[in-house]
Amino acid sequence: MRLFLALLIVSLSSFLTAQEIIITGLMDGTAGGTPLAIEIYVSGTLTLDGLRLERSANSNNFPDAQLELTGTYTDAFIYVVNNQTAFADAFGSAGDFANVRVDQGLLSVNGNDAFRILRVSDAMVIDQTGGEEADDDAVLYRDGYLYRNNSTGPDGGWVAANWTNELDVLDGLSLAEMGNTVPFGTFATTPAGPSVIAAANGDLAEPTTNGGFTFFLSQTAGSNVTIMYSLTGTATLGTDYTDSASGSIVIPAGQTSATLTLVTVDDNEAEFTESIELTITNVSDGTFTIGSGATIALLDDEPMATTLISQIQGSGNNSPLAGETVMVEGIVVGDFQGGDGVGLGGFFVQEEDGDADGDPLTSEGIWVFDDAGSVAVNIGDEVRVRGKVAEFQGLTKIDVTEADGQVNILSKNNTLPTVVSLDLPVVAISDYERWEGMLVTLIDPVTVTSNFGLGRFGEIEVAVGGRLIQYTECNEPDASGLATFLAQQQLGRLIVDDGRSGENTFPITILGGREVTATNSFRSGRILSGLTGIIDERFGQGGTAYRLQATSFTSAEGGERPNEAPAVGGEISVVGMNVLNYFTTLGSRGASNAGELARQQDKIVQAICALDADIIGLVEIENNGFGQGSALQTLIDAISTECGTSYAAVVVPDGNDPDNAPDTGSDQIQVALIYNSATVKESGTVATLTEPTTVFEKNRVPVTQTFQVIEEGNANMGQEVTVCVNHWKSKGSGCGPGDDDPNGGAGNCNITRNNAAVAILDWLATDPTRTGETDQLIIGDLNTYSEELPLKTLAGAGFVNTVRASAAVGSFPCGSIPSYVFRSAWGSLDHAFASTSLAEKVTAAAPWQVNAPEPIALDYNTDFNDPALYNDDFYRFSDHDPVVVGLDLGPVVSTQNIAPSSPLTLTQLGPKSYQLAGASQGDSYTILTAVGALVRAEPIRQETIGIEGVSLPAGVYFLFVRSRDGRRSSFKLLFR
Numbered sequence: 001m002r003l004f005l006a007l008l009i010v011s012l013s014s015f016l017t018a019q020e021i022i023i024t025g026l027m028d029g030t031a032g033g034t035p036l037a038i039e040i041y042v043s044g045t046l047t048l049d050g051l052r053l054e055r056s057a058n059s060n061n062f063p064d065a066q067l068e069l070t071g072t073y074t075d076a077f078i079y080v081v082n083n084q085t086a087f088a089d090a091f092g093s094a095g096d097f098a099n100v101r102v103d104q105g106l107l108s109v110n111g112n113d114a115f116r117i118l119r120v121s122d123a124m125v126i127d128q129t130g131g132e133e134a135d136d137d138a139v140l141y142r143d144g145y146l147y148r149n150n151s152t153g154p155d156g157g158w159v160a161a162n163w164t165n166e167l168d169v170l171d172g173l174s175l176a177e178m179g180n181t182v183p184f185g186t187f188a189t190t191p192a193g194p195s196v197i198a199a200a201n202g203d204l205a206e207p208t209t210n211g212g213f214t215f216f217l218s219q220t221a222g223s224n225v226t227i228m229y230s231l232t233g234t235a236t237l238g239t240d241y242t243d244s245a246s247g248s249i250v251i252p253a254g255q256t257s258a259t260l261t262l263v264t265v266d267d268n269e270a271e272f273t274e275s276i277e278l279t280i281t282n283v284s285d286g287t288f289t290i291g292s293g294a295t296i297a298l299l300d301d302e303p304m305a306t307t308l309i310s311q312i313q314g315s316g317n318n319s320p321l322a323g324e325t326v327m328v329e330g331i332v333v334g335d336f337q338g339g340d341g342v343g344l345g346g347f348f349v350q351e352e353d354g355d356a357d358g359d360p361l362t363s364e365g366i367w368v369f370d371d372a373g374s375v376a377v378n379i380g381d382e383v384r385v386r387g388k389v390a391e392f393q394g395l396t397k398i399d400v401t402e403a404d405g406q407v408n409i410l411s412k413n414n415t416l417p418t419v420v421s422l423d424l425p426v427v428a429i430s431d432y433e434r435w436e437g438m439l440v441t442l443i444d445p446v447t448v449t450s451n452f453g454l455g456r457f458g459e460i461e462v463a464v465g466g467r468l469i470q471y472t473e474c475n476e477p478d479a480s481g482l483a484t485f486l487a488q489q490q491l492g493r494l495i496v497d498d499g500r501s502g503e504n505t506f507p508i509t510i511l512g513g514r515e516v517t518a519t520n521s522f523r524s525g526r527i528l529s530g531l532t533g534i535i536d537e538r539f540g541q542g543g544t545a546y547r548l549q550a551t552s553f554t555s556a557e558g559g560e561r562p563n564e565a566p567a568v569g570g571e572i573s574v575v576g577m578n579v580l581n582y583f584t585t586l587g588s589r590g591a592s593n594a595g596e597l598a599r600q601q602d603k604i605v606q607a608i609c610a611l612d613a614d615i616i617g618l619v620e621i622e623n624n625g626f627g628q629g630s631a632l633q634t635l636i637d638a639i640s641t642e643c644g645t646s647y648a649a650v651v652v653p654d655g656n657d658p659d660n661a662p663d664t665g666s667d668q669i670q671v672a673l674i675y676n677s678a679t680v681k682e683s684g685t686v687a688t689l690t691e692p693t694t695v696f697e698k699n700r701v702p703v704t705q706t707f708q709v710i711e712e713g714n715a716n717m718g719q720e721v722t723v724c725v726n727h728w729k730s731k732g733s734g735c736g737p738g739d740d741d742p743n744g745g746a747g748n749c750n751i752t753r754n755n756a757a758v759a760i761l762d763w764l765a766t767d768p769t770r771t772g773e774t775d776q777l778i779i780g781d782l783n784t785y786s787e788e789l790p791l792k793t794l795a796g797a798g799f800v801n802t803v804r805a806s807a808a809v810g811s812f813p814c815g816s817i818p819s820y821v822f823r824s825a826w827g828s829l830d831h832a833f834a835s836t837s838l839a840e841k842v843t844a845a846a847p848w849q850v851n852a853p854e855p856i857a858l859d860y861n862t863d864f865n866d867p868a869l870y871n872d873d874f875y876r877f878s879d880h881d882p883v884v885v886g887l888d889l890g891p892v893v894s895t896q897n898i899a900p901s902s903p904l905t906l907t908q909l910g911p912k913s914y915q916l917a918g919a920s921q922g923d924s925y926t927i928l929t930a931v932g933a934l935v936r937a938e939p940i941r942q943e944t945i946g947i948e949g950v951s952l953p954a955g956v957y958f959l960f961v962r963s964r965d966g967r968r969s970s971f972k973l974l975f976r
Helices: 005-016 084-091 175-181 309-313 429-435 479-491 594-611 631-643 750-765 789-796 802-806
Strands: 020-028 036-047 051-056 065-069 072-081 100-102 114-119 124-129 145-148 163-166 195-200 211-217 225-232 241-243 248-251 257-264 274-283 294-299 325-336 346-350 365-369 382-392 395-399 406-411 420-422 439-442 446-450 459-464 493-497 508-510 514-516 527-529 532-537 546-552 555-557 572-582 615-622 647-649 669-676 680-682 703-709 720-727 776-781 820-822 825-827 830-834 842-847 883-887 905-910 913-917 924-929 934-939 945-948 955-962 968-975
Touching: 020 114, 020 124, 072 084, 084 100, 084 175, 195 225, 195 274, 195 294, 211 248, 211 294, 225 257, 248 257, 309 325, 309 365, 309 395, 325 365, 325 532, 325 546, 365 382, 365 532, 429 532, 439 546, 479 493, 572 594, 572 631, 572 720, 572 776, 572 830, 594 631, 615 631, 615 720, 615 776, 631 647, 631 669, 669 680, 669 703, 669 720, 720 750, 750 776, 750 789, 776 883, 789 830, 802 830, 802 842, 830 842, 830 883, 913 955
Parallel strands: 072 100, 365 395, 420 439, 493 546, 572 615, 720 776
Antiparallel strands: 020 036, 020 145, 036 072, 051 065, 051 114, 114 124, 145 163, 195 211, 211 257, 225 248, 225 274, 241 257, 274 294, 325 346, 325 382, 346 365, 382 395, 382 406, 439 532, 446 459, 446 527, 459 493, 508 514, 527 555, 532 546, 572 883, 615 669, 647 669, 680 703, 703 720, 776 830, 820 825, 842 883, 905 913, 913 945, 924 934, 924 955, 955 968
16 A cells, blocks of 8 residues: 555645746747747745756657756746847846846757756656647747746646647747747746645555545635535445545634545455545635645555566467456557547557567557546556457457456656667568557658558558559569569558548648648658657458557658759740549539639649640540630630630541541540640641540540741741640550450550550651651650550650650669559659650650649548648649650751851752752762661762652651861751
8 A cells, every 4th residue: 555644745845835846938039039938937945956958859759958957946937048138138137037047059949849857866757848749740839938827837748738828929029029928937836815625645445444635725714614525536436435524524614624534345356456536626615716636546455467468469460368357557658549530549558678578479569448538648657457358450459448447547757668670671461460559660761652541541651662663664564573572562561640540530640740731741752760659450451451650750851842843944845744634514523513623723724834834735634625615725714814824725626527527536534735825836737546446445535736836036946846645544444354464563454555556656657747747746644654565665666755764863763753653652654755856856854743742632622621731732733743845856957058158058849859059069968867867978069959859758858968168057858
C-alpha cells in the first residue's frame, strides 16, 4: 500500500505556500522575431540549480536546444529573451522585468516549437508549453503570444486548455505597443477570494484497509460550511467500497478541514487496481470557490498476475492467449485515442527494455482497444492494462471495453523503450509481425511513392530507394521478370497512416499531424528521413495490411512544386495535355454541376496560361462539336478571357458530310488541336484517321494538321511542323486473348495500341495534310510505357522519344521523366515522338509535373471533399502531366537564298524540276534526303543549271551549294 502522508503535505503546500516553477508565457515579437521571449514564474522560494529549459524544434524530440537554469528566486518572474534591448524597450527593465537572461540559440524558433522545464536528476518533466498532443503542427504563437491561464500549472506536459493563444496580434506594433499588448507579469497562482479543495488521504486496500479524502478551506468561516461532492472512477460505490457521508460533508465553523473516510468492501475476486475520483460539486457558503478534487486507489488483496506482452503476441500471426483476460504493464508509445476522424480508438503499449524477452520473433508491443477512452493516456505514460486478448484484421489487441477491462496510469513522462531500427526492404512481409505494436524508425530515407489515399484515408505509401517504377517503363514485357520485380518492390514499400479511422476526414493530416492544404501540398517524390512510428496491421485484406502509424520524422526534402512551365527553349513550343474529361455536358464523364465545371475550367485555363504554348494537343475533351457552346469553344473563350491570348481550334469537318470529310469519331471524348493564332497558322489540310475501323473503334480518332510560324521576328518564321495528337486505348478493360498481356507487364490491349502505331506511321508517310512536311510530331496519351511494343514500333520507324532523349543522364526513371502514377508505380503514358528530320530540331522536352505528384484531394471534384482544399491554380488540373516540347525549326529555306550577299536563286519549274541561277563555274552542289542521306553530288560548270528529281521518290530534299571561296547556300526542294 502506498503512503499518502507525503502526498497530503505536498497538496497542502501547493494550496497554501507553493514552491513551484511554471512556464507562463511565450511571445513572438514581429515578423522578424524580435523580441522573442519566454516567461517563467517561480512561486514561493525555489533554487533552480539542477533544472533545465529545453526546446523541441517543430514539436519533434527534445532537446533541440537547452539552457541550464540557476539561482534562487522568491515569487518572481524570469525572462529568457533573444534581444535584451528590444525586450527592455517593450516592457522596461525594473520590477517584474528585472530578471532577464539572453539566449539567442534557444530562441531560434518556429511557431510550433515546444519548450519544457526538466529536472535533470531524474529526467522528470515539470512543465511544458507546446507539443504534438495539442494542435499537432499548429502555429502556436506566430507574431503573437501564448499566455498561461491563472492558477494553472505546472502541468508536467502540454495542456492546451490551460493556455490562451493570440495569433498575429503583434503585427505592425511598435515595441511599446507590444509591451501594452502581451500580458507578461500578470500570472497569478491562486484564485481570487477564499476557496475549497480536496486532497487524497490514503488509498483503500482489501481486505480491511480504509482510506479517503481531506477537504480544506483556505480560511475559516463564521458558520458551518457544507461541501457536496461526487465519487466516480473505475471502482464501484456500493460494490467495492461504501460512503457513509453520502455525498456531503461539513467543515465546522472556525475550522479549515474535514476528513471523509471510505470503507473497503472485501471480495474473493482477483481484481485490477481501481480508482476512486472525488469532484467537489457545490459549497453552501458562496464566498468559497470550488477548487481541485483528488484521486485515490483501491488495491486488491488477490492481485492479478502480470503477463509479458511477448507472451501474448507469441511467435506466430495470432496470439496463443486469444480469448483470455490478461494484465500487462508497459509504456505508451503511440496514443491514438478517439473515434472516427480523431483517432483509432486506443493506444499502443510496449514493454520496458528490462522486460523484453530477447526473442526477435515475438513483439514487445500491443494494441489496446479502448474506443470509449476510459482513461486519457499520453506517450510516455507507464500503464497497467487489463482486458481480453483478441485478433482483429490480423492485429493482436487487448480489449479493455469488455467486462473488468481497465487502464491505470502508474507514472508519467517515462523514457520510451528502445526504438527498433527497421531496415527496408524486409526479407518477407511476414517479418512485420515481429514488430507489430512496437516503436520503429526506418534506417534509410524513404520516398513518397503515392499519395492517392491521402484525402480519403489519410495514408501515403513510401518506398526505399526512390519512387516505385512501372516494370515496362524500364524493361521489355516479360512474365518471369515482372513477377520477380513486383515481389521485390513489395518488400521495400510501406503504408504510412495518419492514426485516424474513418474516411474523408478533414483537415488532412499526415506524419504526426502535418496539415495538407491547397497551398501546403504533400507531393509524391518527397524524401523522408528518420521516419518513426508504430507498426500496425489493419484496414487490409487477408490480414496483411501492415502499416506505420507515424509519430515523427527528422527531415523532409525534395518533391517541391514547380511554379512555372519547363524551360524547353526553342522558338515555338508544342504541348500534349490530358484535360481529365473536360465536359460542358454536366453530369456526364466530367463535372457534375456548374460549380465543379467552373473549378475544373479555372485549373485547366491557369495551366494553359502558364504554358503559353503555340500548339496544344488536347486529350479527353468532350466530343460535342466545334461551335459556340461546345467544350472546345468554351475552353478557348475562357483562355482568351483569362490569358489574353487568342487560341483557335483546328476544326474537323463532320464525317457525315457529303464531301466525305474526316470526323472525330463517335466516342464521348475526342482529341483536338488548338493553337495561338498570333504565332502560328494552319498551313495544311486537317486530317483524321478512322480506318481501319477495327483499330479506331477502340483507339480514339487521331487529328493531324501542319502549322506554319507567322510571328513577326521569330527566327522560325515561315517554317512548318506537322502535329498528330492521339489517345490510344487504355489498359483498363480487356481486348481479348492474344491482344491482352495480363502477365508480362504491357497490360490489356497491347496489340490494339500497336495497331494504332502502325496505322499512324503508314498514314503520316502519305503526307495526310498535303504539305510535303516531313517534320512530324506524334503527341498525346498513348497509354503505353516506354519499353512496350507500340513505342518500339514508333522508334523502329525513325521517330524519337523526345522526353527520354532530352532527359539528363541518370534521371528518374531509367533516364526518363514520368508523367503518370498508377498503383504507386511511376512511368510515362504521355509522349512526344519526333520524326527523324524533326528530332534534331527539338531543343528539349519534358513533362510538367503539376498533376501526377499532387494529392487527388486538391483537384476540382467536390464529392467527399473539403472546399477549403481547392485553389484556382494549375496544380492537379488532371491526373496526367502535360508534355512540353521546344522546337527550333531553323530559318526558312526557300527560293530566296538564305545568304543575302549571294547571287543564287532557285526557281521551281515543275513537280520535280528546279532551276538554279547565279552560280559560277567551279562551284559544286549536293542533294540530301530529309534525314541527311546523300543522293547526288555534282560540279557546276555554268551559271544556270537544272536540278532534276525525276528518278527520286516524292518528298522533301535539301540542296546545298558550295562556292569556290567556301561560302555555302542551302535550299529546300519538294519533289511531288
